[in-house]
Amino acid sequence: MKKKNPFKYGELSTGENFCNRKAELKRLHSAFRDGQSIVLISPRRWGKSSLVDHALGTYKGKLYQVKIDCFGISSSEEFYATVLKSVLLATTSKLKQLTDTVTKHIKSFIPYIKYTVGEGEELSISLDFPESKLDPGTVLDLAQKIAHQRKIRVVVCIDEFQKIAEWQDGSTVLEKLRSHWQKHKEVTYCLYGSKRHVMSGLFSHSSQPFYRFGETILLNKIEHGEWVSFLLTEFRKTGKSIAIEVAQELVSLVESHSYYVQYLARICWNNAKDKITPVILKDSWAELLNDHLALFQNIVKGLTLYQTNYIKALLAGETQLTSQRVLQAYQLGSQGNIKRIANALEDQEILDYSTETPSFCDPYFAPLFKKYFVSK
Ligand SMILES: Nc1ncnc2c1ncn2[C@@H]1O[C@H](COP(=O)(O)OP(=O)(O)O)[C@@H](O)[C@H]1O
Ligand SMILES: [Mg+2]
Structure with missing residues (x-):
């Protein structure tokens, strides 16, 4: 019997395909x-x-x-x-x-x-x-x-x-x-x-x-190792194989984010005949990014210039966003402005401030932003 793709997103994961x-x-x-x-x-x-x-x-x-x-x-x-x-x-x-x-x-x-x-x-x-x-x-x-x-x-x-x-x-x-x-x-x-x-x-x-x-x-993210064992089992159960290193890379690309683990695993499963190779993973990741391009463009269209500059500074690795140097280099306005920008980005669920350094809520955001907005 033909096996079905076990990975799903956009609907609740319960029963058998529930990880940890x-x-x-x-x-x-x-x-x-x-x-x-x-x-x-x-x-x-x-x-x-x-x-x-x-x-x-x-x-x-x-x-x-x-x-x-x-x-x-x-x-x-x-x-x-x-x-x-x-x-x-x-x-x-x-x-x-x-x-x-x-x-x-x-x-x-x-x-x-x-x-x-x-x-x-x-x-x-x-x-x-x-x-x-x-x-x-x-x-x-x-x-x-x-x-x-x-x-x-x-x-x-x-x-x-x-x-x-x-x-x-x-x-x-x-x-x-x-x-x-x-x-x-x-x-x-x-x-x-x-x-x-x-x-x-x-x-x-x-x-x-x-x-x-x-x-x-x-609620935290499901741990990296838990996801890896989950993927190994789910692929094996449905007649496809994935090397542990490839599974690890898959989870890392989507930063252990539940929805995107399922999303990326689903594309990989569809693209592979019987084995998820590194090349298949790479192509599937490109597919995921491409699927989110229109959404990304829409979000970015709604950002103010300050917000865009703030994201550029973050992606350049800046951590002292209120320092005079960063404020000037990235044209972020006054020191007091930074809090306002951060609040707006948090409210739009673009950035997450619950960790020590802010992180992007969706794993597609940083790679797409770098591709389209950061000149090499
Ligand atoms: N424990 C889990 N095991 C496997 N997949 C999960 C798990 N939790 C979430 N997911 C995946 O993430 C997606 C989003 O989960 P959901 O429960 O809708 O999140 P939330 O309610 O926090 O927005 C689900 O559709 C499913 O694909
Ligand atoms: Mg929900």
């Missing part, structure tokens, strides 16, 4: 069991959503699992409606259960909830609330009430949590969430997001409502 993260899985599992809430932070595409999904996989049927992604949600009304619907769907398999929950816990909502049962008995729910009727407190307490009544724990996962802070009434919403959620003994909240500076701000500033809300995990 053993320590983090252990922490999540014990949090789910104990009702300890979790805050998970990492730059985008390092593997937060995959990790949470994989961890939940073990508990299928044993826990109610509510998953909400704030990425596309732009207001608190939409959020509360999504929470309501998600909790109802996650805790219901039969119509009877749904009507039970609604009459027991959210009676006042009855006129605004419609449900239909499909051919395969699958439920679909639609909500039609006049704004003033959707009481946030009732919505937020529902998960705890169901957990308590049925003696089954609920895990509520909220992806891109930092988005909430951007809503017009963001700070009021955060206060409301905290005031309810902190009383819930049988629900585990798992809140995660990228934009480390925003997420960290929400959870580690004493002025913020979510200060010390849960156990915080700063």
Whole structure:
């Protein structure tokens, strides 16, 4: 039988093709069991959503699992409606259960909830609330009430949590969430997001409502060696071979970045008949860079001259960006300007400042920038 390419990106990596993260899985599992809430932070595409999904996989049927992604949600009304619907769907398999929950816990909502049962008995729910009727407190307490009544724990996962802070009434919403959620003994909240500076701000500033809300995990990249063994196994399993040195080089090119490891490995797999040679790796890397060229050009188009100059200075190996020499040589304006430039680049997720020296978020960025903007 023809084997399939085992490497994938753009969809969550769970089940068999999941690499390591053993320590983090252990922490999540014990949090789910104990009702300890979790805050998970990492730059985008390092593997937060995959990790949470994989961890939940073990508990299928044993826990109610509510998953909400704030990425596309732009207001608190939409959020509360999504929470309501998600909790109802996650805790219901039969119509009877749904009507039970609604009459027991959210009676006042009855006129605004419609449900239909499909051919395969699958439920679909639609909500039609006049704004003033959707009481946030009732919505937020529902998960705890169901957990308590049925003696089954609920895990509520909220992806891109930092988005909430951007809503017009963001700070009021955060206060409301905290005031309810902190009383819930049988629900585990798992809140995660990228934009480390925003997420960290929400959870580690004493002025913020979510200060010390849960156990915080700063997710690191998967280690180089773990990736190498993962690649060796995955290629072997699907009938192709890769020398350890080539696998190491593959992981180094993409700086152990989860999404790009999968991306590059996928191209290599497609390009090789049975063996990933150094030449195939080199060509595949060129293909990856080329795939990202349009995106890169778009990002660069949006940069200010100061930001472009700042990146040039970094790529030239400068570390003292506020020194008079560097400010002048790269035309970076005043000393005070540097912080502004850095903040903007961090906010656009071009640079990551969580390490000692700033690093580029995406491994394609530096090579393409050098190719097109740094004269030899
Ligand atoms: N543990 C892992 N093992 C293998 N691949 C992974 C793992 N974690 C992430 N990936 C890869 O990285 C991609 C991005 O991961 P994702 O979970 O969406 O990141 P995030 O939620 O942090 O943005 C996934 O589509 C998958 O290809
Ligand atoms: Mg995600």
